[in-house]
Amino acid sequence: MIKVRDARLRPIAAKVEFGERLSNHDALVLFDTGDLVGLGAMANLANQRKNGDRVFFAANQHINPTNVCILRNTCVFCSFARMPGEEGEYTHSIDEVLAEAHAASDNPTREFHIVGGLHPKLRLSYYADMIRQLKAKHPGVHIKALTAVEIAHLAKIERSTTRQVLMDLKAAGLDTLPGGGAEVFGKNVRATIADRKLHAEDYLRVHREAHGLGIRSNCTMLYGHVETHEDRVEHLAMLRALQDETAGFLTYIPLAYHPDHNELGKELGREGTATTGFDDLKNVAVGRLFLDNFDHVKTHWPMVTQFVSQVALHFGCDDIEGTVVYERVYHDAGAHTPMAMGYGQIVRFIKAAGKTPVERDSLYGTVRTFAADDPLFEERGAGGEPASAELIQLVGAGRA
């Protein structure tokens, strides 16, 4: 019997114990409760049933080919984008992207995670060539590239359809889509924080098309700005409905809003005040409980800190992102976390939370499970195993 302090959670806890689907109203109560421990206990049970004590991580590398974005002035929460010609803008050539991937080849990378701005001039051929050449040089590395927003932007530039763009990129070697660009689906929230961004229905349509083509994808929600609890629940319900239809989502990732260096943070007077650990854990736990048709819920440690991510492993989360190698997007928004986590550091970090580390591939196939007596647990690394100076110089080229 799950112990809860908030009496409103009792009927929900009973549903969780019986494995019943939660209603939108249940999710609202979960977002509203102050009984974080009770909420965590429910989410932990739901996760244990799906994943046991296993916690997944990926040996991955983030690559951001350009920060030039035509929506720079309307996505007011974004600290990453620059207008063409603005100080700090950069666009990497394919050779520079290949050099960045090569500079990190000492790491056991199994996935490239590639996202960037909506560049007004970069054509589909640039991305298809990049993917093709990365595949040729790193044939065993999975390519997770371009959000639904970027796919729709390319379709517009090419006067084509999103389905055709997906097919062309798949032919070039694209394996899966990342989940960025969802933000919060509610019309009012979108009008406030991302007025000209792809609408919710179109974000979901691109993912539906991808799933139909055999391209699995992730999905996200950016929380902690102007959205209400009702907005969050509506967003999660739309994700759950698409997953009922296609079963194509691999994982759900709640993303914490960072208020530094962006218009929204200034407007809200929130600079320097990121989301709270309480709300970070709540978003993981509610995601795990409400999205009963998702196998995995991931915590994004560069956004919420390694410490909160480690605790989240007991609040319904079974995946802690990965080695990352060089994280730009959230560090531009004021994240003070390290740029990367070393492979051994991640393994020890999961083990220290009392869980079993499992290196996964991008489709959640097991690459390696670490037994309790693995020698890697004995090694001691202080902070991180940061990106090499060569890599920092390469990816930082042209930045302010």
Ligand code: SF4
């Ligand atoms: S959030 Fe994405 S689409 Fe919006 S300005 Fe930033 S990079 Fe561009």
